[in-house]
Amino acid sequence: METLSYQDVNRHVIDRCRNGENRAQYELYKLYSKAMFNVCMRITNDYAEAEDVLQEAFISAFKNLHTYKAEASFGSWLKKIVVNAAINAIRRRRAELVPIDERLAGEIADEQGYDDDTEWQADKVRRAIQKLPDGYRVVLSLYLLEGYDHAEIGEVLDITESTSKSQYSRAKKKLIELMREPLLVA
Known part of the structure; x- marks a missing residue:
C-alpha cells in the first residue's frame, strides 16, 4: 500500500x-x-x-x-x-489562582460597552469556560474547540477514552451550571 x-x-x-x-x-x-x-x-x-x-x-x-x-x-x-x-x-502547575475582586455582571457589561447580546453571551461562555477546573476545561477545549475525538484526547492526556467522555460530560454540566450564575469577574 x-x-x-x-x-x-x-x-x-x-x-x-x-x-x-x-x-x-x-x-x-x-x-x-x-x-x-x-x-x-x-x-x-x-x-x-x-x-x-x-x-x-x-x-x-x-x-x-x-x-x-x-x-x-x-x-x-x-x-x-x-x-x-x-x-x-x-x-x-503547582498553585491555584484565586479571584481577588468579584463584581456583578451588569457593571461589567456597562464597563465593557457590549453592543449586542451575542457578544455578551460569547463573553459569558468564554468566562465560564475559564472557571472550569483544569481537567474539565482541557477535555472540553480539546473536544469542542480543537476537534479532537475522545480516543485522541485519551491518548494525548494518557487517560482512557471513557474517562475523556466522562470528563467531557461533567464539564458540560458544570459549564451549564456556571452559565446560570450571574457573571462575576475577577
Whole structure:
C-alpha cells in the first residue's frame, strides 16, 4: 500500500528551516503563532503561561522538524506539539489562582460597552469556560474547540477514552451550571 503525503503550501519554508535558516523559522513562527497561541490560551487559561508554552512548543518543533513527514499539514503537526506542551504545563502547575475582586455582571457589561447580546453571551461562555477546573476545561477545549475525538484526547492526556467522555460530560454540566450564575469577574 502506498503512503500518501500531504502537500503543504509552506513546504518551501519548512525545507529552509530544515537547512537551518533562521529567517525561515521566523516566517513559520509568524504564520502559525497567533493560532497556536489561541490553542495555548484555551488549554492553560493563563496569558503568561500560554506565551511560555508557545515558545517552548516552537523550540521543540524546530528541534524536531526532521520528524515531520508531511503525512498531515504542518499546522496539524505543530498543533499536536502545542497541545502536548500546554497539557504538560498544566501538569507542572503547582498553585491555584484565586479571584481577588468579584463584581456583578451588569457593571461589567456597562464597563465593557457590549453592543449586542451575542457578544455578551460569547463573553459569558468564554468566562465560564475559564472557571472550569483544569481537567474539565482541557477535555472540553480539546473536544469542542480543537476537534479532537475522545480516543485522541485519551491518548494525548494518557487517560482512557471513557474517562475523556466522562470528563467531557461533567464539564458540560458544570459549564451549564456556571452559565446560570450571574457573571462575576475577577
